Amino acid sequence: SYVLTQPPSVSVAPGQTARITCGGNNIGSKSVYWYQQKPGQAPVLVVYEDSDRPSGIPERFSGSNSGNTATLTISRVEAGDEADYYCQVWDSSSEHPWVFGGGTKLTVL
Amino acid sequence: QVQLVQSGSELKKPGASVEVSCKASGYTFTSYAIDWVRQAPGQGLEWMGWINTNTGNPTYAQGFTGRFVFSLDTSVSTAYLQISSLKAEDTAVYYCARHCSGGSCSDYWGQGTLVTVSS
Numbered sequence: 001s002y003v004l005t006q007p008p009s010v011s012v013a014p015g016q017t018a019r020i021t022c023g024g025n026n027i028g029s030k031s032v033y034w035y036q037q038k039p040g041q042a043p044v045l046v047v048y049e050d051s052d053r054p055s056g057i058p059e060r061f062s063g064s065n066s067g068n069t070a071t072l073t074i075s076r077v078e079a080g081d082e083a084d085y086y087c088q089v090w091d092s093s094s095e096h097p098w099v100f101g102g103g104t105k106l107t108v109l
Numbered sequence: 110q111v112q113l114v115q116s117g118s119e120l121k122k123p124g125a126s127v128e129v130s131c132k133a134s135g136y137t138f139t140s141y142a143i144d145w146v147r148q149a150p151g152q153g154l155e156w157m158g159w160i161n162t163n164t165g166n167p168t169y170a171q172g173f174t175g176r177f178v179f180s181l182d183t184s185v186s187t188a189y190l191q192i193s194s195l196k197a198e199d200t201a202v203y204y205c206a207r208h209c210s211g212g213s214c215s216d217y218w219g220q221g222t223l224v225t226v227s228s
Contacts, residue, residue, distance in 0.1 A: 001171075033214040035154070042204055042218035043146075043154065049212055086154055090213030096171045098144075098156035098213065 002091035004101035011107045018074040022087030032070040033088045082108045111135040113219035129190040131205030138186035142208035149201045195226045
């Protein structure tokens with residue numbers, strides 16, 4: 001089945017830019033979705049179809065996808081951005097088509 | 110506004126069954142599928158499958174066949190997850206979510222239901 005690889009953790013100082021990667025074989029050919037999950041809360045969709053933002057999500061959140069890596073970029077990081085972030089794709093060729101990455105813990109220093 | 114409200118936490122013994130409900134409001138229930146996602150303690154998200162709210166047809170992910178059943182009551186805009194023959198490893202938070210329109214994602218999520226299986 002298709003595998004998505006994320007770094008377990010990323011740390012960044014407030015006001016800086018955080019980049020969270022999601023690796024997968026030819027992931028650039030798939031649509032990638034990103035979710036934010038704060039402790040004790042349900043996930044929230046922050047980026048869909050590689051780079052679009054749902055209404056209500058700040059412009060500081062952006063996404064890109066090419067080759068074997070998709071990236072979630074959070075500009076001007078705030079303390080409130082500290083959370084787990086998960087990437088997700090749909091792999092129609094797989095027996096388990098809806099795949100999540102393992103998640104990345106974003107720590108704001 | 111779109112809301113998915115799930116039933117409360119459950120404590121069950123091994124071998125028992127449990128039903129988690131997910132009541133939707135703020136949109137036409139039968140226009141969007143419902144996804145189910147599991148999160149074991151301290152672990153990541155795991156897609157369990159979905160149910161077509163128009164036809165009632167469920168799709169189960171690998172590893173969630175047999176003991177897991179998705180169902181609907183469209184008259185009250187509610188989806189259900191039933192798990193039978195519970196095992197300790199079923200201990201997790203179970204989320205329902207609205208399937209995105211035109212995309213393979215979940216755009217609105219329930220608050221989650223903790224199911225604990227312990228003797």
